[in-house]
Amino acid sequence: MPVSINQLLERGVEEIFPSKKSLARLIGRRKIRLYNGVDPTGGELHLGHSVVLRKLRQFQDLGHEVIFLAGSFTAQIGDPSDRESLRKPLTPAQIEKNMATYQKQASKILDFSKGKFLYNADWLSKLTFEEVIKLSSHFTVQQMLERKMFQERLKKRKPIGLHEFLYPLMQGYDSVHMDVDLEVGGSDQTFNMLAGRTLQKNYRKKEKFVLTVPLLLGTDGRKMSKSYQNTVNLTAPANEMYGQLMSLKDELTASYLELCTDLPLEEVRALGKKAQKEPMEVKKVLAFEITKLYHQEEKALGAAEEFANVFQKGEIPKRVPSFTIKKASGGINPAQIAVAGGLAKSLSEAKRVIGQGGFTIDGKKITDPFKKIPLKGGEIIKVGKRRYRRVILERSG
């Protein structure tokens, strides 16, 4: 069900340039063309991405035209000054493959039958030096320097590559080329999105609106990042997604409720208050509501039940993935078992994991990673609160 214009421009919205009022007026008058820039590096999408995607879906549902723009130009040239980095320029074929990966994941939220995919290398690679000079003449050095990240680099006497001043021009020119009315993106993209607003005004004498969404924090309260393992991926299985959300830091419950669920705002506010006294109860609602969005309602219910059994009653999950390990006379040491079961990447990681004290075999705590244990098969290995594996023993010979 389409949301109201008020909901569209308020819930999960950080800022609107130049103003919410003028954008509401435009949307009330006609259908608009809007876009969001997508990084074509092919990573996994998580709830952090969902905040923008859900906003785009709301626009789609109201009949507006959404463009998904792959930032293929930068991806194809790489960062020329980044001589140390392993990040290599991507080929057009790789980019297309990555965008298919993106589409597959994002289609859990968006309707791609209505959306349009574009690649900005199609026009940016054709710009000449003369056109770049004309583009850049619409900005002053002082405006670029106002950008917070550049201010910080100046203060710390860290170099700013001159080409870094050209990146906002690329993103800015996209708006002109596609002749969009609105760009939607994370608040960390505000500067670049406003560059497009400036250019659209100068090139077409038109208002380009900019709508920023807030950045969602990771489940542990830090910046959401794959490397912190604090993301909730959109393609995570229902049980995993539910469990990860149950581990959310209490203080983040309210923002997750607002940004990641379809619960009406009044309910979100009521739950936010309740969370201060009964955080677990509210988080169950949150985990269920979000899991429901990316899986069937039935699966979300199943995940809730499983979570209650396993974590609250201490039962073993209904379905535990198994792994095969070769029988050895004299037994197998726990570190090898952990690696074979995919619970650690290396023996040294296994040693660390076991040392941390969360490693059990059939409920019995194991502390020595190298003391051999006889296995019969069928044992349940557990690491931490939620990772289980069942042993299948392969008789040798």
Add this chain to the structure above:
Amino acid sequence: MPVSINQLLERGVEEIFPSKKSLARLIGRRKIRLYNGVDPTGGELHLGHSVVLRKLRQFQDLGHEVIFLAGSFTAQIGDPSDRESLRKPLTPAQIEKNMATYQKQASKILDFSKGKFLYNADWLSKLTFEEVIKLSSHFTVQQMLERKMFQERLKKRKPIGLHEFLYPLMQGYDSVHMDVDLEVGGSDQTFNMLAGRTLQKNYRKKEKFVLTVPLLLGTDGRKMSKSYQNTVNLTAPANEMYGQLMSLKDELTASYLELCTDLPLEEVRALGKKAQKEPMEVKKVLAFEITKLYHQEEKALGAAEEFANVFQKGEIPKRVPSFTIKKASGGINPAQIAVAGGLAKSLSEAKRVIGQGGFTIDGKKITDPFKKIPLKGGEIIKVGKRRYRRVILERSG
């Protein structure tokens, strides 16, 4: 006669990057390729330009390859931010015409049968956005900001267009494209010339040397500029050139001797000392030596004689240009006479000139610009110290 390497790299040289010693070593080993950038706006060349041109000629005489590069790229695109200015982009045909004008004037100093003309729009207009980004990645924003003119603008809170940061890249890329060993230019171009040094080092792992020549001041001691009327144009007639040099500010005599004459350095130094006591005598040497370079020696001698007669003995010059004016009953007013004779552009300018007190007819001072005077024909009109006109009266009917 070719100069010595020492003379080449010292006289009329402000700075050499990275060092005089290393450039001397290169020149001692092989013939080099050097260039100078020419502004293709078709203005008149004056002694200020001669300092670079004379340096280039010295390289030519030693057998080095000199390229004259027309900065046609910038001339063709104009300054995109300069919306107020009347300076319009030039067409390739206009640029070619202007370069012919340049060549005609500069051929008084250079041997164009040996030199090569190139136009940088031939390669700069073909650069893509990707290549511009790569070029710019070799510079940091901090390096650009170090440039004095930008520092001043920042302090005065005057805007610096982002495209202004791209101009050094253009000039810098010229060096790479032409694969030159050396660039020669005025010291006001040092920053841009060093950009080329940086790029040549990064793109070709090669040293590009930079040799700057000092800026010659105008005859009145201010910056040399057409609008100050303090230039000595290379195509000025011998008498005019000689006279203008005699009006040189005393303090500039030594620098003009060093930069604009072929007199040996020892003589230049001796004359410099002498000038402190007998400035007029030394200036006569200077004026003769410079006039001789751009005219026949005989003409320079004639100019010296004429100057002595007219300015020192108060005689009327041998040859005075004439103009025709219609006879009118009741006479003609002096302002009209001045305009008709080309001594003032308008009646209001004529009024001002006459008011300044330097206007005579047959030696008789005229002060009222509008009091009619009866003319018989053949009168000598004089304005200031050196401008004479002879009246030819046209009988009406």
